[in-house]
Amino acid sequence: MIFLESCKMALASLLSNKLRSLLTMLGIIIGVSSVVTMISVGQGAQKSVTSQIGSLGSNVLYVNSGRVAAMPGASQGARGATQLLTMAEYELIRQAKGDLIQDVVPEAGTQSTVQFGKTTTTTTVTGTTADYARVRNFKATSGRFLKEQEVTNRENVAVLGSTVADDLFAGANPLGQKIRVGREAFTVIGVMEAKKSGPQDLGDQIFIPLTTAQKRLTGSNGIKQIIVTAVSAEKMDSAQGQIEKILTRKLGSAEKFTIRNQQDIIETVQSTTETLTLLLAGITGISLLVGGIGIMNIMLVSVTERTREIGIRKALGAKQKHILFQFLVESTTLSSLGGLIGVLVGIGASSLIASLGQWTTSISPASVLISFGFSSLVGVFFGIYPAKRAASLHPIDALRYE
Amino acid sequence: MITLQGIYKTYQMGAETVYALRDVDLQIGENEFIAIIGPSGSGKTTMMNILGCLDTPTTGCYELAGEEVSQLDDDQLADVRNRHIGFIYQSFNLLPKLTALQNVELPMIYAGAPAVERRQRAEQALINVGLKERMHHLPTEMSGGQRQRVAIARALVNNPVILLADEPTGNLDTKTGEEIMALFHRLHREGKTIVLVTHEPEISRQARRIITFRDGQIVADQMNEVTS
Numbered sequence: 001m002i003f004l005e006s007c008k009m010a011l012a013s014l015l016s017n018k019l020r021s022l023l024t025m026l027g028i029i030i031g032v033s034s035v036v037t038m039i040s041v042g043q044g045a046q047k048s049v050t051s052q053i054g055s056l057g058s059n060v061l062y063v064n065s066g067r068v069a070a071m072p073g074a075s076q077g078a079r080g081a082t083q084l085l086t087m088a089e090y091e092l093i094r095q096a097k098g099d100l101i102q103d104v105v106p107e108a109g110t111q112s113t114v115q116f117g118k119t120t121t122t123t124t125v126t127g128t129t130a131d132y133a134r135v136r137n138f139k140a141t142s143g144r145f146l147k148e149q150e151v152t153n154r155e156n157v158a159v160l161g162s163t164v165a166d167d168l169f170a171g172a173n174p175l176g177q178k179i180r181v182g183r184e185a186f187t188v189i190g191v192m193e194a195k196k197s198g199p200q201d202l203g204d205q206i207f208i209p210l211t212t213a214q215k216r217l218t219g220s221n222g223i224k225q226i227i228v229t230a231v232s233a234e235k236m237d238s239a240q241g242q243i244e245k246i247l248t249r250k251l252g253s254a255e256k257f258t259i260r261n262q263q264d265i266i267e268t269v270q271s272t273t274e275t276l277t278l279l280l281a282g283i284t285g286i287s288l289l290v291g292g293i294g295i296m297n298i299m300l301v302s303v304t305e306r307t308r309e310i311g312i313r314k315a316l317g318a319k320q321k322h323i324l325f326q327f328l329v330e331s332t333t334l335s336s337l338g339g340l341i342g343v344l345v346g347i348g349a350s351s352l353i354a355s356l357g358q359w360t361t362s363i364s365p366a367s368v369l370i371s372f373g374f375s376s377l378v379g380v381f382f383g384i385y386p387a388k389r390a391a392s393l394h395p396i397d398a399l400r401y402e
Numbered sequence: 403m404i405t406l407q408g409i410y411k412t413y414q415m416g417a418e419t420v421y422a423l424r425d426v427d428l429q430i431g432e433n434e435f436i437a438i439i440g441p442s443g444s445g446k447t448t449m450m451n452i453l454g455c456l457d458t459p460t461t462g463c464y465e466l467a468g469e470e471v472s473q474l475d476d477d478q479l480a481d482v483r484n485r486h487i488g489f490i491y492q493s494f495n496l497l498p499k500l501t502a503l504q505n506v507e508l509p510m511i512y513a514g515a516p517a518v519e520r521r522q523r524a525e526q527a528l529i530n531v532g533l534k535e536r537m538h539h540l541p542t543e544m545s546g547g548q549r550q551r552v553a554i555a556r557a558l559v560n561n562p563v564i565l566l567a568d569e570p571t572g573n574l575d576t577k578t579g580e581e582i583m584a585l586f587h588r589l590h591r592e593g594k595t596i597v598l599v600t601h602e603p604e605i606s607r608q609a610r611r612i613i614t615f616r617d618g619q620i621v622a623d624q625m626n627e628v629t630s
């Protein structure tokens with residue numbers, strides 16, 4: 001009841017000094033709003049990346065040569081010496097299809113120029129087999145994907161990714177047209193839907209039979225990557241173990257290859273966003289600290305200005321807790337109101353960013369609650385010292401203060 | 403009702419000890435009307451602050467309404483002030499951002515009285531001091547005499563056992579001062595106990611008992627025949 005009165009007094013005092021109150025809250029407002037906005041952008045990005053990766057199937061394994069990333073500073077020559085996986089490893093894994101492994105798809109390829117008429121573009125040329133489309137959950141929007149027979153016969157046929165199709169044909173129908181890949185002519189038999197794998201645009205490539213790619217483009221039987229699907233998400237780990245066993249026996253060492261799964265990739269993305277979130281939390285912490293110091297500063301000024309008021313109240317019977325509470329309510333109101341305004345501004349800013357396109361944003365209730373909660377705590381924490389100072393003033397000294 | 407015994411109040415100024423009060427004994431009974439006089443620096447304000455429980459003596463005993471108050475802590479003194487003391491200052495000491503009514507409500511807020519009762523009692527107190535029309539004005543919108551009436555209403559509103567006034571007419575012109583004195587006389591007739599500090603002889607002459615301070619000591623304590 002008496003605390004209700006203290007709240008009223010505190011609010012009245014804040015309202016009688018509107019500009020000062022607003023300026024004091026500004027630090028908190030800026031800190032909270034920028035964090036709410038940035039986290040919403042980060043969360044939005046993570047969500048869309050995760051859902052894109054998820055749409056590629058949750059039971060997919062990627063087998064790569066172990067040396068690829070192991071030589072970051074390697075020269076061209078050394079890079080050329082990098083051991084790729086070969087048809088031999090592909091065949092071994094393919095023969096292991098059964099209880100655990102469902103599909104095995106190789107990817108071989110290189111960057112190459114692709115030409116139609118007078119239009120040229122540079123893109124990734126991927127040599128693969130017919131199962132690729134099913135494994136990647138990838139559909140043709142016109143025509144069809146490669147057939148097993150075309151791979152066996154080493155035919156010069158190509159399926160275009162959506163981006164390449166747009167670049168070369170600009171809306172015209174590519175089906176049946178002849179394009180030039182390097183020095184070879186290929187017949188277009190299909191165009192794939194637009195699709196992304198994380199930040200990577202799967203539409204920015206063309207697909208040709210594996211055999212054709214090895215013979216006509218790379219000139220080797222090397223394979224860049226083998227994509228394996230497990231029969232179910234539950235069998236992922238066992239399937240991965242089986243492949244590890246096969247390849248270790250064949251290559252002699254577990255360091256000569258790497259196996260990643262979708263979960264690993266999602267975790268990588270998540271841990272990146274988590275690092276980012278931690279960084280943002282740090283920035284929030286600092287800005288709230290600065291805001292808190294601002295509040296403390298103003299509260300100390302306010303206590304000094306109102307020394308006489310404090311003296312009068314104490315002379316009339318106010319106890320220490322009454323004065324303490326009155327000033328604490330003031331500082332906490334400043335900080336939580338600042339936090340509230342910051343949250344609203346942040347929500348506004350992130351929906352503005354979303355409406356401008358490009359970015360997806362996603363407001364996380366946790367970030368809103370945490371930053372609001374922390375800003376309120378900041379008011380309590382930084383308000384305690386000034387409030388204690390006010391409460392412990394001696395009534396006579398306070399009354400004599402001019 | 404009030405008994406002070408062997409009261410000392412000293413201040414340490416560097417190496418020197420200042421005796422603001424020196425071995426003061428004093429008894430105040432119900433419905434007394436006392437004027438405290440004496441030269442500047444003789445300890446009158448110090449005496450009033452101790453009587454009003456705003457300050458505690460360095461040594462000595464102070465019994466107020468049957469309670470020993472010389473050793474109480476900050477919060478206990480606040481409580482005693484709230485329940486038993488009405489203090490009136492030379493400079494009024496009203497809160498400038500509160501209306502007359504809100505100023506008068508303050509002591510009741512700290513006493514924990516409910517809002518409706520507070521308002522009724524504050525209105526009644528302001529009516530008693532003749533400020534029915536000015537309740538919702540701010541102190542800055544009032545004359546000195548009106549402000550002092552608000553302060554008196556505020557001092558009375560918790561029904562204290564004693565009313566202490568430190569030079570209550572010091573900031574007022576003679577005519578307004580007389581009006582305030584008339585109000586004190588009426589309160590005295592209604593049964594209040596009043597102690598006021600003054601250095602104006604016309605005012606001290608109106609009291610029933612005159613106590614004279616010099617160098618922190620009581621040098622005279624006389625009854626006074628009032629002829630008005």
Ligand SMILES: Nc1ncnc2c1ncn2[C@@H]1O[C@H](COP(=O)(O)OP(=O)(O)O)[C@@H](O)[C@H]1O
Pocket residue numbers: 413415420421422440441442443444445446447448449
């Ligand atoms: N806070 C203080 N610190 C030091 N000396 C003080 C203090 N308060 C009062 N005094 C001294 O105590 C003496 C009495 O002061 P006071 O009671 O204010 O006198 P009066 O009200 O009669 O003019 C004076 O000498 C004054 O200087």
Ligand SMILES: [Mg+2]
Pocket residue numbers: 446447448
């Ligand atoms: Mg004085």
